[in-house]
Amino acid sequence: MGRSTLQPIQPQVDLRLARRWLDFCVQEHWRRCQGSKKRVIDLMVIDCENRVIVPLPARGNYVTLSYVWGNHPEQERSSLQESSLPVPLPQTIEDAITVTKGLGYNYLWVDKYCIDQRKEDFHTKLRQMDVIYENSVLTIIAAAGSHSSYGLAGISKIRKSCSTQRLKSLPFLVADELRKSVWASRAWTFQEGLLSTRRLIFTEKQMYFECQGLYCFE
Ligand SMILES: [Zn+2]
Structure with a gap:
């Protein structure tokens, strides 16, 4: 589904394009990309529309x-307002909410806000982390930057519009760009990103989608 003619990368991502890739996969790859059927008990997620944490x-x-924190x-979350999100949110999380909504979904799981770090829930959810990623419809990978205020x-974060730096549709070039990222240098983030059957990758230069049967780029 990648376009054959090279066009300059726009400063901003067109999320309708990412949504088309994802919708195609959901409709056509229902067997190989549907992910795990294991259940995670009491999973908390961010309700992106209402900006609260809900079951x-x-x-x-x-x-x-x-992502990399x-x-x-x-940020301290008041024990009286466990369902609320901090204001302001780190930019990468804020952008992930924008992407989730742009893809037509409303629930986003982010370890920092969806695991209660003070309770035994923390250890239980850590053990279930692989299933949490496997079960998700898609994992957004924040591959650029080294902290959560970097944004996507x-x-x-406005990208430089530049056609000459545009990467070709060769997966190994993406792999090379990913390998050099701080994101990949953290063993755990690298592993969790590969657990989901669908991944939407934001590097400094470009956005990519990959699933078990498709590889797309802007
Ligand atoms: Zn697929």
């Missing part, structure tokens, strides 16, 4: 985020 409704689909300061290139 995932039965049969609700959700998106996951793989980095040196962004910890092409969403809040």
Whole structure:
């Protein structure tokens, strides 16, 4: 589905394009890309429309985020308002909410906000992390930057429009760009990103989609 004629990369991502890739996969690859059928008990997710943390409704689909928290300061969440999100949110999380909505979904799972770090829930959810990623409809991979205030290139972070730097449709070039990223240098983030059957990857230069049967780029 990649276009054969090279066009300059636009400063901002067209999320309708990513949605077309994802919808195609959901409709056509239902067997190989549907992911795991294991259940995660009491999964909490961000309700992107209402900006609160809620239990995932039965049969609700959700998106996951793989990113590097980095040196962004910890934000205290009031114990009285456990369902609320901090204001302001780190930019990468804010952008992931924009992407989730742009893809036509409403629930987003982000480890920092969807695991209660003070309870035994923390260890239980850590053990279930692989299934949480496997079950998600797609994982957004924030491959650029080294901290959670960096944002996603092409969403809040304006990219340089440049046709000459545009990468070709060769997966190994993407793999090479990914390998050099801080995201990939953290063993765990690299692993979790590969657990989902569908991945939407934001590098500094371009957005890519890959699933078990398709590879697309802007
Ligand atoms: Zn697919």
